[in-house]
Amino acid sequence: MKTLTQQLSQYAAYHRDKRNIHTHFVGIPMIVFAVLILLSRPALDLGLLTATPALLAVVLSSAYYLVLDRRYGLVMLTLLVLLLLLARPLAEGTTTLWLGWGIGLFVIGWIIQFIGHYYEGRKPAFVDDLIGLAIGPLFVVAEAGFLLGLRPEVEKEIIYQVGPTLIREHLGRP
Numbered sequence: 001m002k003t004l005t006q007q008l009s010q011y012a013a014y015h016r017d018k019r020n021i022h023t024h025f026v027g028i029p030m031i032v033f034a035v036l037i038l039l040s041r042p043a044l045d046l047g048l049l050t051a052t053p054a055l056l057a058v059v060l061s062s063a064y065y066l067v068l069d070r071r072y073g074l075v076m077l078t079l080l081v082l083l084l085l086l087a088r089p090l091a092e093g094t095t096t097l098w099l100g101w102g103i104g105l106f107v108i109g110w111i112i113q114f115i116g117h118y119y120e121g122r123k124p125a126f127v128d129d130l131i132g133l134a135i136g137p138l139f140v141v142a143e144a145g146f147l148l149g150l151r152p153e154v155e156k157e158i159i160y161q162v163g164p165t166l167i168r169e170h171l172g173r174p
Contacts, residue, residue: 023116030109
């Protein structure tokens with residue numbers, strides 16, 4: 001299994017344009033929330049716990065994040081549980097409400113992602129490695145932390161491996 005910095009560096013190699021990174025701050029949370037909404041059905045009430053495919057996804061992805069890095073894993077677990085709690089009422093609503101929010105956020109989130117990759121001039125990371133779908137949310141959390149001055153050693157290692165983020169001078173660049 002790759003290390004935290006290996007995973008983040010591989011993902012970061014596809015995300016060096018700051019405009020692309022900024023679109024990911026919006027698009028990725030929308031996509032994650034959409035997936036949790038859509039996976040919150042069917043539900044099996046087990047008393048204190050309601051079992052759903054979304055819960056299983058949160059448990060498995062959080063376990064992966066915790067293995068990569070305890071601090072980031074705890075942040076990801078917290079954020080995923082919060083999104084799961086927000087998703088549940090939408091999934092308990094009408095089918096139109098459930099699918100409208102789930103599919104709507106999913107489609108809009110991906111449109112935002114692809115706009116970012118237009119600026120980047122590079123395909124999304126998951127095209128070459130499906131683990132990019134799991135690393136994307138972690139990348140957003142890491143980048144948010146870097147903006148707050150957190151985990152500078154991780155940021156430094158990523159920059160060492162793939163170079164600094166860039167701002168393109170002209171928008172017409174493919």
